[in-house]
Amino acid sequence: MAETVEETETEKEAISIVGAGPVGALLALMLAKKGYQIDLFESRPDSRKTNIYQGKSINFALSERGWLALETLGIANEIREQAIPMYCRVMHDLEGNLTKQAYGKDNQAIWSVSRSGINEQLISYAEKSELINIHFSHRLTQLNFNDNTAVYLDSNNQVVTHQSDLVFGADGAFSKVRRLMQELPKQRISYSLDYMPQSYIELSIAANDDGSHKLEKNALHIWPRKDFMLIALPNLDGSFTCTLFMDQTGDISFDALKEHSSVNAFFNQYFPDAVSLLENPVEAFLAKAASPLCLVHIYPWLVNDQVALIGDSAHAMVPFYGQGMNCGFEDCRILSDLVDTTQGKWPLVLQEYQRSRKPNCDAITELAQRNFVEMSDLAGNANFLLRKKIEAKFHQQHPSLWVPLYSMVTFSPNIPYSKALAVGDIQNEIMDQIMQTPDIENIWQDDAIYSAMYELALTKLG
Amino acid sequence: MAETVEETETEKEAISIVGAGPVGALLALMLAKKGYQIDLFESRPDSRKTNIYQGKSINFALSERGWLALETLGIANEIREQAIPMYCRVMHDLEGNLTKQAYGKDNQAIWSVSRSGINEQLISYAEKSELINIHFSHRLTQLNFNDNTAVYLDSNNQVVTHQSDLVFGADGAFSKVRRLMQELPKQRISYSLDYMPQSYIELSIAANDDGSHKLEKNALHIWPRKDFMLIALPNLDGSFTCTLFMDQTGDISFDALKEHSSVNAFFNQYFPDAVSLLENPVEAFLAKAASPLCLVHIYPWLVNDQVALIGDSAHAMVPFYGQGMNCGFEDCRILSDLVDTTQGKWPLVLQEYQRSRKPNCDAITELAQRNFVEMSDLAGNANFLLRKKIEAKFHQQHPSLWVPLYSMVTFSPNIPYSKALAVGDIQNEIMDQIMQTPDIENIWQDDAIYSAMYELALTKLG
Known part of the structure; x- marks a missing residue:
């Protein structure tokens, strides 16, 4: 007689996500796909049934990192139907003259989506999942970081208590989860709001x-x-x-x-x-x-390896690189990948998530801040446009040796932001040197320019 | 018959100071000396009558900026009687061997004083002033930034309300005044805690x-x-x-x-x-x-030109340059000087105080952070000690062209910290170059070294 071996599957952790914006909703979908039971709490009412977005149509520029995250859920194509590709910048000067600058090559584009539109699409997908409970009009007021018991006030000002194994603060730049973390004694939480x-x-x-x-x-x-x-x-x-x-x-x-x-x-x-x-x-x-417009930096992102910040609550940035939501979506994708590679060992997932994401989110926050100058000043500057043209031509000749910074950030689905920042700084040094060439405006297409660039790039980037 | 001309002196502003630590107490003395009525609130009981400092004897290194502030009150000599001059660093290596490094030249010293000792001395002076009311065991709980009405809880948990024209937050690194400021909407207060x-x-x-x-x-x-x-x-x-x-x-x-x-x-x-x-x-x-150990940066320091932060509440730094209290005392001296130069026009006093102090306090905060490496690592490093010897010798030859960074910070009563930081960075570049000289360990006393340094210094610092 064969022995009966009882296979007990370890029970999966119950997860709360505070904030049902695009990042919170996406995270819920990703974790539910892995079999986790999710409670998704949102302080506001369901925007599909109210007018809270009326007259306020913020747009996002969705790019490769965002698409990659959506593709892992198999919903990228449906989202793309509601998005408009933008292939170039069109600069309007004081006389109304237009200058075009392609964002990338061929058909590379960033995609204009409305905040409320993509959010509502994600919420609708979440609603279809049996593993996701959405609680609208639930405003977080307290969180016990020892046992993860959270207290919410619902739309009738009734107290609702909810306990879970893990809590994610996906509640944005002015995160309540973050503020509650900061009130903890002895956590040595470094923080800045600029x-x-x-x-x-x-x-x-x-x-x-x-x-x-x-x-x-x-x-x-x-x-x-x-x-x-x-x-x-x-x-x-x-x-x-x-x-x-x-x-x-x-x-x-x-x-x-x-x-x-x-x-x-x-x-x-x-x-x-x-x-x-x-x-x-x-x-x-x-x-x-x-x-x-403000920037938020905070470290650590974790308390007791049970509560974690994600998206804007961990790293609010300025909008000048169009990467805020893309970065938040990448947070979710990386975290979701870590659930697979660690086979769901959560302390490890969260520690590795924090370790790998913090420097990358710092880098894109820095790049976004710098990009105000590029958009508001340099974008209208002939010298800058020439520089971009030289870079683009060189990139065509050596597509793997030289990927323009903007492309690394926007058109790569996964080059770490911190690598893009570091490589971009070296590229800048090289371009500073190239732009010193006498009469560069007239000879910029000469082979000699690109041979010189090749030598510099091989030495500094090769 | 002679006409009677009625001279109405403008009534002076009533001033509250929150925090009777060394900075709050000094500020009270300085402003009372100018005729202002001061209410000085301290959350703790009178340390002279209790044991709150027992077993905890923090020391400060008082240096020229601190002394200058005390001299304007005519109390420097009495404080000096309770202070011990430290003329040098004595480094103890792993074998117990000692190396001495003079802090400055001749009789230049930093002075070891106990925190509680100097604080109690200042409080005792304040008590003698008819213009200063000290309120111990008064803990600030609320502050109305429109009319400067403050609410305190006294030692019996009784609510005490106090209104004044101006309020200073001299309540330290974890300032309550600052936290109340940060809760104000629409003030756009940038803040960091590291x-x-x-x-x-x-x-x-x-x-x-x-x-x-x-x-x-x-x-x-x-x-x-x-x-x-x-x-x-x-x-x-x-x-x-x-x-x-x-x-x-x-x-x-x-x-x-x-x-x-x-x-x-x-x-x-x-x-x-x-x-x-x-x-x-x-x-x-x-x-x-x-x-x-933490650093605090905040900006602005003012609300409504009526409430201002001063000392650690505005710029908490790490202790590695021994400048925390000296910098706070300098805040008071600069503010007090501005009362004279503006003839007591307070919005102007406070705005100019903030404008001039913010960059200087940022600079010393930066220098203090950097100095951990100097104290903990370089102080025991032969190359570093040689560098200091070369600097000291050159300083003797050209005392005005080259003042070592440490001396600018510590032995100047008033070189702006931001200037010290900038000049120090240039000096560092020059010393990096000098230390590249082959065989510098053996030829460091040669005239050629100092001629080369003179050329470099004239060009970069002259």
């Missing part, structure tokens, strides 16, 4: 009557004015979502521009070709309080 | 039976062991206050050393000449929780 000098307001350009776009559809439009800039991203309905970034204080600033006449003069002087397209820009400008 | 990898515990060396010191009295003793170090500062009673700085985690760390045997072995291996002098170092080590 405000940028710039703030922003959103404006819009409506569609034409026939639903077509008033500006080139498949582009990200920039009006670079050095200390400030206007950008526009296309929406499916023919409209553009525009953002004006400008200093909060100073000569030309949100604080300085308070009168109808001065705001009107400002738009006419700096955005002459946009002013007639924008929907009541002066009224919109005067009616809105500018929103701040 | 924990160093090192923590510390205090140990002590008792006096000889005759009250004399067991180590050279007029020196700061260092046992530099690269990743960790022990230091000792003399007290008037013949004892030394010692501090062991070491990583919190890692191979040799507070977390790793938990057993009597391993701690005993650690002291015997690394501090053989100190182990017999220290009072029960193993027991003391095991009994104490190591304290963290």
